[in-house]
Amino acid sequence: MNKTYEIKSVSIPKFYKPIDIAEGKRLYQSRGCGDCHDVDGSGRTFIDDPAIGTFSGANLTSGKGGVLSDRSDEELAIAIRHGVGKKGKALLFMPSTDFQGMTNEDVGKLIAFLRSSPAVDKPQGNLKAGPLGRFLFLIGEIPVFVSAEVIDHEANHLTNITPSLSLEYGKYVASTCTGCHGFSLKGGPIQGAPPEWPPAQDISKNGLANYSELTFIQTIRTGKRPDGSEMKFPMPWQSLGQLTDTELKALWIYLQTI
Template sequence: MNQKFSVAGRNLNIPNSSAEIAEGKRLFISRGCTDCHGKDLAGVTFINDPAIGTFSGSNLTSGEGGISSSLEAKDFERAIRHGVGSDGRALLFMPATDFHLMTDEDLGRIIAFIKSSPPVDKKSVPIVVGPLGRFLYSIGKMPHLITAELINHDEKLPSKLTPEVSVAYGKYIATTCTGCHGEKLLGGSIPGAPPEWPLAQNITSQGIGKWSESEFIAAMRTGKRPNGTEMLPPMPWQNFSYMTDTELKSLRLYLISI
């Protein structure tokens, strides 16, 4: 957990228009960043289990105890896309695999939103990995503890994508789903999750292939499947409800193509 990675980080173009910042906020919410960093960006504890560990998101604001004022755009890029801190150390339980292929444009908007957010005075809660968490990591059952190990840091990353209803754009959106549903989106146990968390569902054509486009969009925005059953936490449908029609239509096209 103390290993270091040589990742320089890229200085992205950070927009400053109100429209771009608003889009950054939408992306921040819809991609699930609030689950760990909170709606006020000051950080929340999302797992607190003596055996597995205590995991909390950092305070991203410029307030006392926050990190925003001390980080440049390249530091945020390195953290979000590579799971590596400004000191070169791996960030623990940072889901960088979900965001590694995010475009420069989308990432720049998110950073713009973070940088423009009101300061909140709150100390970040230190991450503590419990004995079971360490054991699960050591036998390969908690790979997302150190996502920096799973990423090709030399991979060419996209600069921009034009939103359109397509399988290709849906694949881009679906990287958000891999942290819980797995790289192949077949579902199963969520890596590193407490035992009371339900299994992630199969969201390929085998799982949702019979859902119509309107049923899929309704499910993502209401948390209810076409058969009336409710999606259980930690399924973050409240976040996905902020996705645009183009994003959700494309996501469905990609999922049912698998």
């Protein structure tokens, strides 16, 4: 938890046009950033459990207590994709494994949205590992606890990727799902979650056997499965419902190969 990392900085493109900032906002919302950093970017406590620990997302605005004014775009990109903060220190419970493959362009648009957002004065919430959280991390059950440990920091980042109905793009979108559904996307207990949270569903081809492309997309958009049952917390369908048709169709194509 106290280990430091040396990450090579990569130049991040700058975006100022309203259309690009709007895409950055959609990325923020659809990739679940608000689940930990709140809808306004000011941060929120997303786990508060005596055994697992207390974890709060950072204030990503330029207000008092926020980190935005003290970070360059390149430093923010390292935090997003590598799970590493200031002075090379690992960020706790930052799910960078979901974002390590994000393109330079998408990261740039996401950061452009953050820089365009109103400042919110709010101090950083508590960030403390509990005894069970530490134990589960030590035995490898919570990789996201220190995601920097499992990320290839030497990998080259794509400059951009063209949205298309392809396996490549579907895999790109699917990285958003690994934090809860696991690297294999076959579900199971959600890493670091309190015991009352239900396990994540298997979203491989077998797990989605009762879905068609159409009902899969409808489920993500409405929160209701084909059998009429509702998806419950912590499934962030409201966020994922903001994925584009191309993203969801490409995701479906990729999941069918697993």
